[in-house]
Amino acid sequence: MSKVAIKVTPGFGFEVLDIEENFLPTMQGAVEGLIQPIDYNDNLTIWVNEEFYSLSDPDVNFVATSFYHALGVERPILGNAVFTGGTDEDGEVLGLTPELHEAIVEIVLEAQEYAATM
Numbered sequence: 001m002s003k004v005a006i007k008v009t010p011g012f013g014f015e016v017l018d019i020e021e022n023f024l025p026t027m028q029g030a031v032e033g034l035i036q037p038i039d040y041n042d043n044l045t046i047w048v049n050e051e052f053y054s055l056s057d058p059d060v061n062f063v064a065t066s067f068y069h070a071l072g073v074e075r076p077i078l079g080n081a082v083f084t085g086g087t088d089e090d091g092e093v094l095g096l097t098p099e100l101h102e103a104i105v106e107i108v109l110e111a112q113e114y115a116a117t118m
Contacts (some may be wrong), residue, residue: 003095005030005047005060005084006104010059012106013113019095030082039086040067044100045093047082063104063111073105 003020007030019026027035027047034050046064064081083104085094098102 003084004101005082005096006064006101006108007080007082008061008104008108009080010061010078012063012108012115014108016101017082018095023093024099027082028077032081037062038071040071043097045086047084048077048079049079063108072093082085 003018004026005017005019007015007017013065016028017030024035030084031047031049031052031085035047036050038046038048040046044067046067048064052058058078060076060078061081062076064077068075068077083100085096085100092098
């Protein structure tokens with residue numbers, strides 16, 4: 001996989017996605033609808049369902065919401081979220097760096113452990 005993204009579900013599940021080819025259908029399938037980017041910083045973008053407040057099963061995605069709150073936004077993110085790298089000078093979406101990939105997986109695994117104790 002040359003362009004790696006990570007899909008994170010509200011239940012603390014995750015899946016590694018290859019976004020090199022078929023970017024739009026892959027992302028729309030992952031978030032179950034139209035995609036909306038949330039730029040966290042120059043190296044990280046979180047993609048969500050554009051209409052996540054209208055989802056039929058609106059579960060809070062606590063991992064994505066924690067990043068959203070760090071941006072100063074108080075609302076939660078509902079549904080699946082996909083983490084990618086930022087964009088290059090041509091506006092093309094980048095895959096996650098190995099360091100970001102590892103960090104996001106670690107965050108999700110820690111959230112799984114914490115949720116298991118509840």
